[in-house]
Structure formats: structure tokens, C-alpha cells
Amino acid sequence: xxxxxxxxxxxxxxxxxxxxxxxxxxxxxxxxxxxxxxxxxxxxxxxxxxxxxxxxxxxxxxxxxxxxxxxxxxxxxxxxxxxxxxxxxxxxxxxxxxxxxxxxxxxxxxxxxxxxxxxxxxxxxxxxxxxxxxxxxxxxxxxxxxxxxxxxxxxxxxxxxxxxxxxxxxxxxxxxxxxxxxxxxxxxxxxxxxxxxxxxxxxxxxxxx
Numbered sequence: 001x002x003x004x005x006x007x008x009x010x011x012x013x014x015x016x017x018x019x020x021x022x023x024x025x026x027x028x029x030x031x032x033x034x035x036x037x038x039x040x041x042x043x044x045x046x047x048x049x050x051x052x053x054x055x056x057x058x059x060x061x062x063x064x065x066x067x068x069x070x071x072x073x074x075x076x077x078x079x080x081x082x083x084x085x086x087x088x089x090x091x092x093x094x095x096x097x098x099x100x101x102x103x104x105x106x107x108x109x110x111x112x113x114x115x116x117x118x119x120x121x122x123x124x125x126x127x128x129x130x131x132x133x134x135x136x137x138x139x140x141x142x143x144x145x146x147x148x149x150x151x152x153x154x155x156x157x158x159x160x161x162x163x164x165x166x167x168x169x170x171x172x173x174x175x176x177x178x179x180x181x182x183x184x185x186x187x188x189x190x191x192x193x194x195x196x197x198x199x200x201x202x203x204x205x206x207x208x209x
Contacts, residue, residue, distance in 0.1 A: 025157075026164035029130030033123060033165065037172040040119035043112045044179050050109060051186055058193050061200055068204030078197060085201050094205060098198040102191070109187050113180065120176040127169020134162025 023030045055077030064082060067074040071083040081101050085094035138158030141151055 022164060022168075025160050026168060027130055027133060027161045029126055029133060029161075029165045030168060033126045033130070033168045033172055036119045036123050036126065037176075040116055040123070040172070040176045043116040043119070044176070044183060047109050047112050047116070047183050047187075051183075051190065054105060054190075056105070056190050056193070058189075059197075061196070064197050064200045065204055068201050069208075081194075082197065082201055085198075086205065091202050091205050094201060095198065098194060098201075102194060106187065106191055106194070109183075113184055113187065116176070116180050116183075120173050120180055123172040123176065124169040127166045127173075130165020130169070131162045134158045134160070134165065137161060 023034065026033075057076060057078065059076075059078055064078075067079055067082045068086055071086045074080065074083045081098070085097040088094050088097060135158065138155050141154035141158055
């Protein structure tokens with residue numbers, strides 16, 4: 001038997017079991033929180049992988065100026081964009097080329113980040129919803145119980161639900177907030193770089209005209 005598998009499998013099984021126990025103890029609100037967490041992570045991972053693999057590596061202004069002067073030397077995704085823009089022979093058409101690139105390559109990331117930001121905001125609200133339902137269950141147990149062991153169990157269950165959902169909402173929202181901030185800055189950096197490349201390209205085309 002693989003010794004690594006023998007070490008990982010019990011730990012993973014224990015993790016899954018513990019996650020299931022927490023989910024059951026947290027009540028129905030936990031399922032909504034897990035769904036929001038999954039959607040947020042999926043969107044963030046997709047944006048990060050997409051931007052990392054897009055080939056939009058930043059280049060210096062001097063490099064772009066050389067590409068504008070000699071498009072045959074352009075390389076990479078940005079180089080192809082500059083070459084296509086210069087090949088239009090028109091500043092208006094070149095601007096349209098850059099605009100189309102931003103619409104096709106960058107705006108989908110922006111839309112996904114907006115949904116991700118919504119998930120970050122919704123997660124603690126779902127936790128608060130679970131807190132309210134847990135406290136309602138607690139008060140219902142206090143009002144209808146006779147003070148016996150079953151009543152104390154119902155009270156503990158309601159308090160547990162309230163605390164677990166509150167914590168789960170914050171645990172999902174806080175990492176998501178930082179991840180969203182990182183991805184937003186990365187996307188803004190790409191957008192600013194493309195805007196700068198467009199200005200350099202149009203300036204070079206005007207000088208060559």
C-alpha cells in the first residue's frame with residue numbers, strides 16, 4: 001500500500017466528516033454559504049488562470065515603440081495586438097482594434113469579478129440569516145421546553161447553529177475579499193497597460209504619417 005495514500009486518506013476522510021458535522025449543525029443556511037463559497041472560488045480561480053495564461057505580459061514603452069516602428073519584430077499577445085493595430089494604417093481603426101481587444105479579453109474578467117464581489121457581500125449576510133434562525137430556534141426551545149435535558153439540547157443546538165453560520169459567513173467572506181482585491185488590482189494593471197500601449201501606438205502612427 002502506498003504510504004502517502006495511507007497518510008492522506010484518513011486525514012481527508014476526517015476533514016470531510018468534520019465538514020459534514022459542521023454543515024449539519026449549522027442548519028440550512030450552511031448549504032447556501034457553501035454554494036456561495038464554491039461560486040466565489042470558481043470565479044476567482046477562473047479569472048486568475050485566465051489572466052495568467054492570457055499572455056498579456058507587460059512590456060516597456062520603448063519595446064512597444066520599436067514594435068510600432070517595425071511590426072515584424074512584435075511578439076506575444078501584446079505584440080500581435082500592436083501589429084494588428086498598426087496594420088490598419090488608420091488611427092481610428094487602431095483605436096477600434098484596441099477597444100475590441102479590451103471588450104473580448106478583459107471585460108469578461110470584469111463581469112466575473114463583479115459577481116465575485118457580490119458573493120463576498122452575500123456570504124456574511126447568509127451567516128447573519130443563520131444567526132437569526134438559530135436564535136429563533138433557541139428562543140422557541142426556551143418558550144416551549146420544560147427545562148429538561150431535551151430542552152437544553154434544543155437550546156444548545158440553536159446556539160450552535162447561530163455561532164457556526166456567523167463564523168462560516170466570515171470565514172468565506174474575508175479570504176474572498178482579499179482575493180477579489182488582488183484580482184481587481186491585477187485586472188486594472190492590465191487595463192492601464194493596454195491603454196498605455198494604445199497611446200504609444202497612436203503616437204507612433206501619427207509621427208510616421
